[in-house]
Amino acid sequence: MRPIRLPEPPSGSIGMPDIFEGGVNVIRRAVVIGNGFAGSENQSIGLVRALGLSEKQTIYRVTRPRGGINEWLRWLPVSFHKMLDSVIRQIFGNTRFVMTLQGKKLVPFAAQNGGNVGLSAVLEADPKKIAAMARESFEKEGPLLVVASGRDTVSIASSIKRLAQENVFLIQIQHPRSCLDRFDLVVTPRHDYYALTPSGQQEIPRFLQRWITPREPPGKNVVLTVGALHQVDSVALRIAAAAWHDELAPLPKPLLVVNIGGPTRHCRYGPDLAKQLVSSLYNVLASCGSVRVSFSRRTPQKVSDIILRELGDHPKIYIWDGEEPNPHMGHLAWADAFIITADSVSMLSEACSTGKPVYVVGSEHCKWKFSAFHKALRERRLVRPFTGLEDISNSWSYPPLNDAAEVAGRVRGALAERGWTLQR
Template identity: 75%
Template sequence: MRPIRLPEPPSGTMGMPEIFEGGIYSVIRRAVVIGNGYSGAENQSVGLVRALGISERHSIYRVTRPRGGINEWLHWLPVSLHKKLVYVIKRICGDSRFPLIARGKKLVPLLNEIGSGAGLSSILEADAKQIATMARETFEKEGPLLVVASGRDTISIASSIKRLAPENVFVVQVQHPRSRLNRFDLVISPQHDYYPLTPQAQERIPRFIQRWITPYEPPTKNVVLTVGALHQADSAALRNAAATWHDEMAPLPKPLVVVNIGGPTRHCRYGADLAKQLTNSLQSVLATCGSMRISFSRRTPQKMSSIILKELGDHSKVCIWDGEEPNPHMGHLAWADAFVLTADSVSMLSEACSTGKPVYVIGADRCTWKFSDFHKSLRERGVTRPFTGKEDISESWSYPPLNDTAEAANKVRQALSERGWTLRP
C-alpha cells in the first residue's frame, strides 16, 4: 500500500515584531468557540481554531436547550424562545415538580434543567452580552477576539456579539446561517448548502414555496465554500493518534479496512435492509482484507448493529468496538488502509477523505436533496467509490485529499489581513 503524505496544518503568522505589524491592537492571540452541544458542529469550530494555530488559547461556551419530555418537541423553536417558554411553564408548574408525560411505557420529566447534560460543568453558558463586554474590556491588553460558532442555535449569539462589539471581534459562522450573512465577518459553508439554488433543485421545489427555501441568493463576498465539513483530523493529530494506538493497531494484518456505521437521517433513510446488504458485502471482501475493525455511532439503530454483530462478531479477522472508552476513531483514521462508510455523516466522510486513502460508501443512493449533491461531488472528484462487495481491498487507489479546514483557515487569515489584523499563536 503506497503511503499518502498528508498536508501539514498551516502555521501561525511569523514575521516582523508586532510594533511593525500594527501593535497589539491588530494581533489576534485568542479565540472563543460557541458550541451547541453536538460534537459534529463543535469539532468544526475547534478544528478551524487548531488550523489557525491558536488552539492553546481558546475558550468554549455553549448554547444549551432544555432537554427531556416535551422539550424534544420544541427544538424547532429559536433557542431564546424555547428558554422563555420553559421559564413560563416552570412558573406555572413550580420548580420542584414537573408534570410527566408518557413515552411508550416510560415516564420522563416534562422539563429538565437547562445545561444539565453531562460534561457541561466546565463549559460556560454562552451569553452574548458577557462575551462582548469581555472583548471590549480586554481589547487594550489582549487585542481583538476571534469568535467561531457552528450550528443553528449559535447564530443569534454570534451575530449579537458582532453587533455589540464590532470593533473588537472577528466573527466566523461555520455552516450556513440561512439568511442575513452580513451579520458575520465570515461564513464558512459547504458547497452543497447552496443546492436549493441549482436548476435540479428548483425543478423539484413548487414555485409557491421557493421563496421560503434558503439560501435565497448565491454566495456573497464573505462566504467561504468547502466541499465537506471542517474537522480536527489534521496531520499533527493523526501522527499523535498513530503513536497512541501503535501497540494495538500496528500488529494487525494488512490491509486494515475500517468500517464506520452511522444511522438514518431525514435525508438519508435506511434500516435493517442496508445492514443486511452491508453485511453481505463485507463478508465478500474479507478474503482480500488482512483485518477489519467496525465501529457504530450513537445514532446506529440497535436493529442494524444486532444484524452486523450476529453475522460478523465471531469472525477471526473482525474486531467490533464495544463502545467503551477510549474511542479508537482517531487511531482508525491513522492506521486504516481503506474505509467503508455509511452515507449519512458528512463529518465522518470529510475526515476519512482528508487522509487520501480509499473511501468506499454504502447507502449514497438512498440520500436525497443536498446530501445527494454532496455525494455526487465526492464521486466526481474521485474521492469516494460506491461499496459493492466486489472490491479487492488489497488494491489501493489515491486522490488529492480534501483539505477544507486548512483552506478555510487561509481564507480567515486573508479576511483578517484585509481588516488590518493578523494572527499570532
Template identity: 70%
Template sequence: MKPIRLPQPDSPTAVGVPEIFEGGAHSVVRRAVVIGNGFAGSENQSLGLVRALGLYDQHVLYRVTRPRGGINEWLHWLPVWLHKILYYVMTKLSICSRITRANKLSPFPSENGGSAGLASILEADVKHIVNLARDAYEKDGPLLVVASGRDTISVASSIKRLASEKVFVIQIQHPRSRLNRFDLVITPRHDYYVLTPEGQKQVPNFMLRWITPQEPPDEHVVLTTGALHQIDFSTLRSAASAWHDELAPLPKPLLVVNVGGPARYCRYGADLAKQLSDFLLSVLATCGSVRISFSEKTPLKVSSVIVKEFAQNPKVYIWDGEEPNPYMGHLAWADAFVVTADSVSMVSEACTTGKPVYVMGAERCTWKLSEFHKSLKERGVVRPFTGSEDISESWSYPPLNDTAEAARRVVEALAQRDLTLRP
C-alpha cells in the same frame, strides 16, 4: 507499511501572512471564543478551524443550550429563545409533568473520540462575551468568535452587532439569511443546492422563499466541499503513535468500517445493515483484518444485525463503545474505509487521509446530502461500496483539505481589516 499517507499541509498562517502591524495589540488576534450547540458534528467544525488557526490553546468554549427531555424533543424546531420561554411557561403552569430540566453542562464527546479538551463549558451569554471582548481589547486585541449550528446564529450575530470593532465573527454552516451579519460565513457548497436547477425542481414554488439559502454566495462566503473538523497531519501522527502497539501488528490490509445512523436526508434501517454485512462478507477474503465502529447515532436495529453476523469472526473486531475510542487510531492506521453515507463529518474526515474511501448507502440520500456525495464521486474522492472490491488494491486522490483552506481564507479576511494572527 506506512500507517499515514497524508502529506503534511502547509500551515495556513505561514503563507501570505502580513507582518505584525504597527498598531500593536489592536491588530493582532490572540484569543478565540467558540460558540457551540451541544452537537459534536457542529462543535468539531469550530474547534477544527480554531486549531488550524493556531489558537486552540487560547480558546474558550461556550454553549447555547436547550431544555431536554419529554416534550422538549418535539420543540427543537423553534428558535432557542422561544423554546426556553415556552418551557418556562409550561413548567410554571405545570402543564406537562414529564418535562425534565436541562442536564448540567459537561463536555460533549466528539465523533473522533475526543472532547472539547476543556474542564468546563460556559453558557453562551451575549452580554458576557461582549464584555469579554471590550474589557480585554486594550491588552489582548480583538476577539475571534467562531460559531456553528442554527442555535448559535442569534448569539453570534448579536455579538457582532454590539461589539463590531472589537470582534471578528465567523459563522460555520449556512445562517439562512442576512449573511452580512457576520464577518465571514463558511459553509459547504451543498448548502446552496436549493439555488441549483435540480434543487428548485424539488421545492414547490410557494416554499422557495422560505428555503435556505435565500442569497447566493458573495465575497465573504467560503464554500467547502465537506465539513470542517479537527483531523490534520499532526493529530494523525499523534494517533499513529498512540495506537501503534494495538493496530500496527494487525494483518494488512486493514479495513475500517464506520457506521453512523439514519439522518433526515438519508434514511435507512436493518435492511442497509444486512446489505452492508453481505458486502463485507464478500470482500473479507481480500482483507487482512476488519475493525467496525458504531457511532452514538447508530440504532440498535442496525448494530445488532452487524454484530450478529461478525461477533464470532476472528478477522473482525467490533468496538464495544467503551473508552478509549479507537476512531483516531483507525484513521491513522487503516488502509481503506467503508463509511455509511449519513454522516458528512465521518466521510469528510476519512477523505482527509487520502486513502480509499467506500461509501455505503449514498443512493438512499436525498436533497443536499445527495449533492454532497455526487460531488465527491465526481472528484474521484469516494467510490460506492458494492461488495465486489479487492481491498488489497489501493487507490488515491488529492485529500480533502477543507479546514486548512478555510483557515487560509480567514487569514486573508483578517488582513483586509488590517488584522493578523499572533506570531
C-alpha cells in the same frame, strides 16, 4: 474554566520578542460558541486549530432545554424556548420532571449542556459578557476571534458582533439561513446551495421555493467547502498513531475500518442496508487482513443487531463495544481503507482528509443536498461506491481533502482586508 487545549506543531516564531507580535491589530485568542453537539463543535474547534489558536481558545455553549415536553418545542428559537421552559418549571416546580403531553406520564429531563454529547462542563454563552470582555481587553489583547456553528448559536454570535463590532471578527459555520451580513464570514458546504441549482429547483415544488434557504447566491463573505470542517490534520494523526500503536499496529494488513452512522431525513435506510453491508463485507474479507467496525450514537439498534449477529464471531472482525476510549482517531491513523455509510458528512470528510481509499455504502438512499455532496466527492475522486467486488489490498489515493486549511487561508485574507492579522 480553563480553555480546552489541543496539541499544535512548534511555532516558527519561538524566540521572537513580544514587541514584534504586539498591537491592537493582532488576533491572539479565540472564543468558540458551541451547541452541545460534537458534529457542530468539532467544526469550530477544527477551524481554530487550523488558524493556530488552539492554545488560546475558550469554549462557551448555548444550552437548549431537552427532554420531556421540550422535545415538542425544538422548533422554537433557543431564547424563547428557554423562557418557556423557565415558565413551565415555575408552574410544575423546580424539579427534573414535568408533565408531558402524553397523558399523565412523567418523563425525566435529559442532562443539560449537551449531556455526554460533545464537550461537557463548559461555560454558558452570554453575549453581553463576551462582548464586554472583547471591548475591555481590546487595547491589551487585541481583537477577539469568535467562531460559532449550528442554528442555536446564530443569535448569540450575532449579538456579540453587534455589541462589540469594532473588537470582534465573527465566523459562523453552517448556513445561518438569513441576514448573512451579520457575520464577517459564513462557512458552509457548497451543497447547502443545492436549492439554487437547476437540479434543486426541479426537485422543489414551485410553491415551496420561496421558503427554501438560501435564496440568493453566496456573497463575498461566504466561504464554500466540500464537506464539514473537523480537527483531523497531520499532527492529530501522528499523535493518534503513537497513542494507538500497541493496539492497532500489530493487526494483519490491510486494515479495513467500517464506520456505520444512522438514517437521516435526507438519507433514509434501515435493516436492508445492514444486510447489504454484511453480504458485501463477506465478499471482500479474503483481501482484508483485519476489519474494525464502529457504530455511532445514531445507529438504530435493528441495524447494529444485524451487524453483531452476522459478523460478531468472525475471527478477522472486531466490533467496538462503545466503551471508552473511542478508537476513532486511531482508526483514521492506522486504517488502510474505509467503508462509511452515506449519511454522515462529518465521518466522510474526516476519512477523506487522510488520502486513503474511502468506500461509501448507501448513497443511493440519499436525496436532496446529500446527493449533491456525494456527487461532489465522486467528481473529485475522493470516494468510490462499495459494491463487494473490491480487492481491499489494491490501494488508491488522492490529494487529501483539506477544507479547514483552505478556509483558514480565506480567514487570513479577510482579516488582512480589515487591517488585522493572526499571531504567528
